[in-house]
Amino acid sequence: MQWYKSSLGKKYIMAVTGLAMVLFAIVHMLGNFTIFAGPGGINAYAAGLQGLGPGLWLFRLALLTVFLVHIWMGVSLYLENKAARPSEYAMKQNHRTSFSARTMIWTGVILGAFIIFHVLHFTVHAFHPYYATFVDAAQRHDVYRMVVMGFQGFPMTLIYIAAMVVLLLHLAHGIQSFFQSLGATNDATLPTLEKGGRGVAVVILLGFVIVPITIFFGVIRL
Amino acid sequence: MNLTLYVWRQKGPKEKGSLERYEAKHVSPDSSFLEMLDEVNEDLIKSGKDPIVFDHDCREGICGMCSQMINGIAHGPDTEITVCQLHMRKFKDGDSIYIEPWRAKAFPLISDLMVDRSAFDRIIESYGYTSAHTGGVPDGNAIPVSKVNADIAMDAAACIGCGACVAACPNASAMLFVSAKVSHLGVLPQGEVEAARRVKAMVSQMDAEGFGNCTNHYECEAACPKGIKVTFISRMNRELLKAIPQVEKKAAGGGF
Structure with missing residues (x-):
């Protein structure tokens, strides 16, 4: 048997791809903060990313691979685990597990759908093709205008905030799982990592929702 | 104390199983969970019915044979004990108790509460x-x-x-x-x-x-x-x- 086909190998792959996506989410979140510097800030940041050229596509390809591998592992773990208990208990009490741990597959599916929606919304401009035509004074793509217009209206704001709450649930279990799955925990550090993981998940939630919330309340406007 | 038991009964690995209701009457709070089941089985045998099949051996918490999900908790409602070390004083008069076998594909059921581990x-x-290596006893x-x-x-x-x-x-x-x-x-x-x-x-x-x-x-x-x-x-x-x-x-x- 190859190591990556074993139950532990799948855990390692799950953990490493998960960490890569958490790090990406943190960088994405920090990148979003450039919107607080006004159109000049976020437009320059976006232009800088676009300026990477082939590097940008290499990065996107790597991220897509990580994303697909994580989904593939997650689904196969879920199916194998379902198969490992063919008949359910009539009564079962849980003492240690959490809502977020038990719903990983579902929060994962929702996040997968959300990421597709998000890319269609702000990268492909599938819902509003005219977003691509926004140009600022310096002839750069006007990301600031696109984001502020994108978050107009309650439904869109709600979708993004709800998706970030789902991300919170996924990461509240996922971050501490990374350390446990790679064997980086012991009796002294596991409780701290469990709490710390939830803490980081909350910080990521707040960091992401602050943009749609400030736009919704008109703090950031055109 | 008197208790109502819902016990998983399944004749064999291929048969269909279901939860059956039994009344356990005049249970001493000082008896162990397995002793309570022994008494229920006595009554079942006397009335000509098949007793509940369950695994047990040492009855002192070291052999690891007794394996029952009691009210959805492995080894029942107490910490760091096996079923044989569980006492009936952990329950109240009139309680309903659900008893099921370990459920896992890798532990195929033999009969009732007994699985193949x-x-x-x-x-x-x-x-x-x-x-x-064989040889003399090391120091x-x-x-x-x-x-x-x-x-x-x-x-x-x-x-x-x-x-x-x-x-x-x-x-x-x-x-x-x-x-x-x-x-x-x-x-x-x-x-x-x-x-x-x-x-x-x-x-x-x-x-x-x-x-x-x-x-x-x-x-x-x-x-x-x-x-x-x-x-x-x-x-x-x-x-x-x-x-x-x-x-x-x-x-x-x-x-x-």
Whole structure:
């Protein structure tokens, strides 16, 4: 048997791809903060990313691979685990597990759908093709205008905030799982990592929702 | 006290099972859970019915035979005990008690509450040992073992292989059992030399038996009658990470 086909190998792959996506989410979140510097800030940041050229596509390809591998592992773990208990208990009490741990597959599916929606919304401009035509004074793509217009209206704001709450649930279990799955925990550090993981998940939630919330309340406007 | 029992009755592996209702009357609060079941069985036998089949042996919490989900908790509502150590004083007069067998594909049901836990034996056979040479008895303390490692090994060796970890795990995973067995030999100098081969062989066998994968719910730790910690799972994850790059010729117990 190859190591990556074993139950532990799948855990390692799950953990490493998960960490890569958490790090990406943190960088994405920090990148979003450039919107607080006004159109000049976020437009320059976006232009800088676009300026990477082939590097940008290499990065996107790597991220897509990580994303697909994580989904593939997650689904196969879920199916194998379902198969490992063919008949359910009539009564079962849980003492240690959490809502977020038990719903990983579902929060994962929702996040997968959300990421597709998000890319269609702000990268492909599938819902509003005219977003691509926004140009600022310096002839750069006007990301600031696109984001502020994108978050107009309650439904869109709600979708993004709800998706970030789902991300919170996924990461509240996922971050501490990374350390446990790679064997980086012991009796002294596991409780701290469990709490710390939830803490980081909350910080990521707040960091992401602050943009749609400030736009919704008109703090950031055109 | 009088209790209402809902017990899983299933004649054989192929038959269809269901929860049957039984009344347990005049139960002494001082009796153990298994003694209570013994009395119920006495009544069943007297009235010409088949008694409830359940596993038990030492009845002092060390053999790991008794295996029952009581009200949805492996080994019932008390911490770090097996079913045989559970006393009826933990229940109240008039309580309803649901009793089910361990449920996992790797633990096929034999009858009623009795399951076949040979999968654990096969995992032990795969490499749950050290290759000791025969010969004279070695001198005591000839091999120095640090107190810290001796304690870790002892904590892991407390595992009685009852299967509560598998029963409690939402994924029916055997990681706590396997990690305890991998660790208690791996941290000692006698077992350390074969640590890489051991962890590979035992993990392969665990997977081959059809147990689920660990997704870090930690229900196993809550259910374990011997208080084995999930950090042993972390230790095993570490052990296999170290072992994977060590390519060897096909080991005796299989592996990767």
